[in-house]
Amino acid sequence: EADIYQTPRYLVIGTGKKITLECSQTMGHDKMYWYQQDPGMELHLIHYSYGVNSTEKGDLSSESTVSRIRTEHFPLTLESARPSHTSQYLCASSPLAGEAETQYFGPGTRLLVL
Amino acid sequence: GQNIDQPTEMTATEGAIVQINCTYQTSGFNGLFWYQQHAGEAPTFLSYNVLDGLEEKGRFSSFLSRSKGYSYLLLKELQMKDSASYLCAVKDSNYQLIWGAGTKLIIKP
Numbered sequence: 001e002a003d004i005y006q007t008p009r010y011l012v013i014g015t016g017k018k019i020t021l022e023c024s025q026t027m028g029h030d031k032m033y034w035y036q037q038d039p040g041m042e043l044h045l046i047h048y049s050y051g052v053n054s055t056e057k058g059d060l061s062s063e064s065t066v067s068r069i070r071t072e073h074f075p076l077t078l079e080s081a082r083p084s085h086t087s088q089y090l091c092a093s094s095p096l097a098g099e100a101e102t103q104y105f106g107p108g109t110r111l112l113v114l
Numbered sequence: 115g116q117n118i119d120q121p122t123e124m125t126a127t128e129g130a131i132v133q134i135n136c137t138y139q140t141s142g143f144n145g146l147f148w149y150q151q152h153a154g155e156a157p158t159f160l161s162y163n164v165l166d167g168l169e170e171k172g173r174f175s176s177f178l179s180r181s182k183g184y185s186y187l188l189l190k191e192l193q194m195k196d197s198a199s200y201l202c203a204v205k206d207s208n209y210q211l212i213w214g215a216g217t218k219l220i221i222k223p
Contacts, residue, residue, distance in 0.1 A: 042118070042213040043157075043201075058210075090156055102147070103211065105156035 003027055006091050006106035013081055014114050021076045021109050023091030030096035032074040033103065036060055037088045046089075049074060050096065081113045116140045118214035120202050125220045126192055134187045134200050134217045142207025148176050148187045149201040151216065157201055160187070189219075197221045 004025040013019055025032065030051045035043040045058030049068040063085070065077050074093075078085055088110050092103040117139045126132040138146070145164040149157035163169055163178035163185060175188040187200055199216040206212055 040199075040215065040218070042215045043203075043211075044213075045210065101205075101209070102159050102162060104159065108156050 004091060004093055004104055004106040006089075006109050008109060009107060010110045010112075012112045012114065015080075015082055017081050019078050019081055019111075021078075021089055021091075021111075023074045023076070023106055024072050025074075025093040025104075025106075026072060027093060027095075027104070028071065029093035029104075030071070031094045031101065032068065033092040033094075034058075034064075034066060034074070034076045035090040035092065037090055039088075043090065047076065081111075083113045086111060086113050116206060116212045118202055118204060118212055120200075120214040120217045122215070123218045123220065125222060126189075128192055128194060128221055128223050130192050131188065131190050132192060132219065134189070134202075134219065136185045136187070136202035136214060138183050138185070138202070138204045138212070138214075140204045140206045140212055143180060144205040144207070144209055146176075146178055146185050147203045147205070147211070148174075148185075149203065151199045151201055153198070160200075192221050194221050194223070 007022045033048045034046040037043045044060050046060045047066040049055050055066050088108050090108045091106040094101045094103045119137045148160040151157040161176040168177045173190045178185045199218045201216040202214040203211045
């Protein structure tokens with residue numbers, strides 16, 4: 001069973017605020033990912049990391065940043081929240097090799113920007 | 115461009131069998147995944163195919179034909195708890211996952 005955690009689970013915030021979504025995993029996985037998903041839509045990759053001090057941009061990265069200082073921790077920061085950021089944010093992790101690099105997901109953070 | 119196609123919604127009866135199809139056009143192929151996602155929850159891994167053929171795992175089976183860019187997920191002995199969205203995802207030549215929008219499966223008694 002995958003052990004990956006996200007906080008907060010729900011967040012309501014005003015426009016212009018800076019927010020950080022937390023993600024931690026206890027599986028020792030090297031790769032971690034952030035996705036954005038609207039209801040009934042596909043997952044869109046925001047950022048990913050191959051390991052400590054590695055961060056890469058996905059399709060929707062322009063308005064957010066990530067850091068990977070520790071293997072288990074991969075926070076996502078929105079510098080200035082906008083209503084268009086309202087969505088569900090999913091964090092995932094996978095081993096670097098083996099197991100087909102299957103991605104395991106956290107429970108998600110539902111963000112509402114007013 | 116890269117594209118994953120799945121039916122938007124399907125309906126089936128409890129106890130029956132349903133097949134959910136997925137066709138893909140991607141830059142390279144390094145495996146195909148099926149995930150289950152209940153409403154409001156995160157996706158959970160179901161199956162992985164990288165070679166042609168059928169992979170069976172309990173009530174769920176997944177089939178792949180790389181030459182046709184086609185896969186299906188077969189669910190047998192449907193239960194009400196199988197009501198969920200089923201996501202098809204393909205790992206491309208850069209080893210990134212390209213996701214379909216998912217098929218919402220409705221199970222009726």
